[in-house]
Amino acid sequence: MTAVAAVTDHRDHTDPPEDDGRSRERGRQDGRNQQDRLDRRENRQDRQDRQDRQDRQDRESGEHARVEDERADAGQRGDTVAHARVRDGAGRVGGQGRGEDARGPVHGATARAEDGSGPAGAFGGGSGAAAPQGAWDDGLIARRVAEEADGRPGGAAAGADHRPPAVVPLAYDGPLRSRLEALRELVGLSRARLDGATLAEAGRVLDEAASRRRLSGQHTVVAIAGATGSGKSQLFNALAGVAISETGVRRPTTAAPIACSWSDGAAGLIDRLGIPGRLRRRPLQSGGAEDPLRGLVLVDLPDHDSAAVQHREQVDRVLALVDAVIWVVDPEKYADAVLHERYLRPMARHSEVTFVVLNQIDRLPGDAAHQVLDDLRRLLDEDGVALGEYGEPGATVLAVSAATGEGVGELRETLGHFVAERGAAARRVAADLDAAAARLWPVYVTGRRTGLSERAREEFAARLADAVGATAAGDTAERAWLRNANRACGTPWLRLWRWYRDRGEPPTDRLVVRTPDDEEATARQRVEQAVRTVAERASAGLPDPWAQAVREAAVRGSQGLPEALDEMTLRAAAPPGRPPRPGWWPLAVLAQASMTLLQVVGGLWLLGQVLGTAAPNLGVPVLLMAMGIVGGPVVEWACRLAARGPARRYGQEAERRLREAAAGCGRARVLDPVAAELLRYREVREQYARVTGVGVPAG
Template sequence: MTTTTTAAQEQEQDSGAGPGLTARLEGLQRLVDLGSGRIDPGLLADTAALLERAGQRLGLSGEHTVVTLAGGTGSGKSSLFNAICGLNLSPVGVRRPMTSKAHACVWGLDGAGPLLDWLDVDKRHRYARAGALEPDGSGGPAGSLQGLVLIDLPDHDSIAEMHRAEVDRFVSVADLLVWVVDPQKYADAALHRDYIVPYARHAGVTVIVLNQVDRLQPEEVGDCVSDLRRLLEAEGLAEPRIVTTSTVVDGGIADLRAVLVETVAARRARIERLSADVDRLVGRFAGYAAAAEPPAMIGERRAAELVDALTDAAGVPAVAEAMESAYELRAEDYVGWPVARLAARLRSDPLRKMRLTELREELRGAFTGPVGAQQGDVDTALHGVTDEVTAGLPEDWARAVRAASRSHAADLPEALGDSLKDVLPEFNQVPRWWWLIKTWQYFLVLVSVLSLVWIALLVAYGVAGLSDDPPALVGDAGLIPYVAVLLGCVLGMGALTSSACRNVVALSSARHGERMEEQMRERIAEVAEERVLYPVADELRTYARFRDEANALLNDA
């Protein structure tokens, strides 16, 4: 692009042109970069081809102007070519076709070689003219054609496909297009359908030559030109330049030579041609840039709905509820009254015990295994997430934004699982107060056991008289009621402690579940931002830049 920039800037500085061609070519390059993989690949390919062609043409001789003479069979373009050159260089005849290869005549060879190589003109059909001034066809000087590269093309309506391809190739790269028509076939449908209409935007670099006017009466020439002008304007060629010529009349090509002299002297044709190419191509981008300002990101309400849906898809409420149950079961091992647990085990049947154990292990293991969401649930959560932001976008960009929202859909289940596992606490972590309660409960159990032993000794020694001189603490049967009261108090204290702790655990487990659910939701929100919201926002920013670039180019067109 450096060569393109430098060459175009030099031309623009010389002429004081309006919107710079360089800036417009750079704008087109940005459109290609931004639209790649998002909009019509055919349009992007055509744009890339134009950028390449522009860079190549602007990197070649700016002192030369490439002018093509194109037309149908019998229009006399080869005769015009020879008349302008002053030599019989191109074959002339009436059989179809006559010219089979492009012929080139160059005024000023310095720097023209690389240009002719780029045009792919066969070296056998390259000719050169020298001299500052050339005759105007009537014997007098008319100006210099220095820098002119005149190309005589095969017939555009040739029955040979390769001739048509040759015409199409040169028409796409010439600096000035000269279409030669004759009075009988100036309304030729093939010419107008395939070239005039598609290149209607190139009016500034198009000249229509009505040749062989010597076949008309003087009063008929004006009528023929008027009808041709009307036809061209109806086809979109604004203010068409029409020149009448005849190669058999003295001075019959003077007007055409004057146009060529003026064009060569201005050295603006290649810039104007490329500008016309840009204008023609930029119009095709109009459908990909909506007038309305695009949104910057998905709205807060819709983002919250997405987080809610992903939260449900990941099963967060069920996980939080299971955590509460596991928290309570885990707490029972620490704050429950051991005596009551022992009694419950003695009363429970084996089947109930097995089910309880299975449930306990399932709840305990729920947080140590993999946690994730099903792909179908994730796809459901993503459905319609971009409906609001794509409502006013062109369909191609709306499709690109929707694709961005699903760009990480395949790895979202695993990402959600990983985010939840990072939040879940280690199962072997227990609050300190549980250990204090457990220590207290087992102390009470110890006191209860000691109380039972004491009562047993009192019965043995104080009641049964197993010893004649027992210690006072085990020999006085009157202590039995007091020790029994102590045992009852200890057992009641243990049961009361267990009941109070269960109430505290129930409240703590609810708060614990709510806290964990909130933390899991926060992590899911982070995943949603990273894997869904940010890609959509990036795509919307890309579209906004594309829209600004396209509108800027459209406004300059």
């Protein structure tokens, strides 16, 4: 106005009196032109200041996130020196960022702040008063407006303590930590048996749980999601108290997530969501009492049914990272199949961190709002979403009108209690664990009894014994022992006859351990059949991946099993040569020799009588010969009866050795690998039971 006055005075002294009216008009026009030039210069300066401030905020947000991570690590270690170092670094970062803001012109910004056209006026509800202490300020210009309103000099802010508050990391309770540790062990034990796609969701849950635990536990991240035209951005603005998110008839209106934090220290959480600094806001807060939503980080998401694919991708990405979700539906689309089938039904286990808000109830006449709300509850119940009614844990269902403010206060109060509990993040992680465990149920539990029974083991050993001919080998050993007993205890004349009969046959005092080609092929088929049978019995009732692992272990063990059985049979067979003789054999041989001697003496005596060299006496030699002739077969028959028991035991011992050898070979090559797979399955099933927090059917 000084320039205008100067121009007017100059015109008054130089122009003729008759042009006084035109001179004054030209003076006013020149004054307006100069004022416009000043305004344009100030506008350019404002834009430059806002751009510089935005770049500085982007740099500081990354630095603050790093400082907060270091602070969280230092807090967990209990290192006080590290705490001090982090605080000093944070103070330097905050001081530099705000010290640079203390320079620059503010005349145009001050004028716009006074008439409510600048940022301070917009976020202050249009009043000319400066933003109260603790309210959100839009960088340099708005801060200087607040300083001038408070009567402080422009450089006072540079000396203030702008260090970011200490971030307290999230702490999980004992049961949740135990479940996470069990899931980590479960994934480790299952990597060799399950494919990566099956374990991908479990791995994501572990990563996100560890990432969330390192960040603030004093903040709750809540996303507002909804379909096109549901009014979620309008509800977002109503909760924040200012027009942060753009609303309008153009669809889609929200193109990128916008974050609004009610308190400091949430930079790391917002960085985790991938929201840049230019899309981070602060709400209108009361400078008096403590804000009931302190600790809330509210995120406005794009439309989940947007025609733009990148919008839907952003919705899915952010929904997997937030602590809770507010689903905003309207009377027209509350039963939309996309919402229920793609989001609400799969996230039914997350009911405790879910809000379903029926918006735009002002458009429903009479009791129609209650009817629509009841139908919405019915649909949620069909989706499996537990409703938090009558004190039961579950989803919160409310009816609001963001346009008129009806129900917004109740939603704000409910959100305040929800945020004050500081338990949403842990409940979200627990719900993610439940969902991951439910997806893994078919690969760990079938509800049937599993394992390898003792009867199956015995039948497998019996099949292998039959394949190596253990029974036949025992019978052969028994016959060989009897034959040797007969040879040792039989009469010489009978032994001579048997020698003549068996002269052209192979020796029978050795075990035949090698079978012909056709019998060897038959034995190999028996071994393969035994392996297939035991593998099927061991894998019965197991989930498909573990059943396949058991069968593969059995097949690997069966390779080379027939050859190993042959080698074991050779080592387990009776040693070559005659079987061992019992202690009574010498007595039997002596008795048989005595009978033979009687026959010889009697015969020679009779011969001497015939030749006249001996005195005639038929009775004695005939009696001796009769005793020898009858006594020899009697001794042989008695020895045969006595040899049956030892021969049977000898054959059974030979069969037992072969059976044990075959069973040992089969156990080492087939049963032990199968048992190891079954033991591994039992371990993962126990870990899975820890993950679910409940028992699983015993096997």
